Amino acid sequence: MAAAKIKKGDKVVVLAGKDKGQTGTVAKVIPAEGKVVVEGVNVMTRHRKPSQANPQGGIDRVAAPMAISNVAVADPKDGKPTRVRFETKDGKKVRVAVKSGETIDG
Template sequence: MASAKIKKGDSVVVLSGKDKGQTGTVAKVMPKEGKIVVEGVNVATRHRKPSQANPQGGIDRFEAPMHISKVALADPKSGKPTRVRFETKKDGKKVRVAVKSGETIDG
């Protein structure tokens, strides 16, 4: 299995769309769909009618999934968007590295 460039818990910056420029933490990654859920970003609302499960009804707000290409990893040093590359350490461990600063992201 190939390593993912963006993982759950990463800090990301939104590159396009209505939430452009916002930063958030990755809550969920769906690699098969190519989508990602970011906390506090791409918040959608649904107006719910009262039902037996929810007798009050009301407005539900939730983070909707967005395409993974709309986000980039936030550089650990500057917080600006950066690309990710993979490097192999001397002990043979594969780590993610921010292209802009050269900082190791994990490991």
């Protein structure tokens, strides 16, 4: 399997769907399903019945998974979407933004 181009903690831009143009941080990556969860994007409301853990019940707002193809890594230089390539620097494999050439990994 190829190395992951989008990882947890990355700043990403949404390319398609109802939240197109929004930016956020990746909270979770689900590689088996090809999905990512982005904080504050693709938020769904979930109606909860009262239970012992949550006696009040009510409405929860949770970020739902979205297709990984609908997001792109934000360029560290200007925040616009960019593709990612891998380069070897100082004997270490790092992710690099194609648009600006900036290193994404620390």
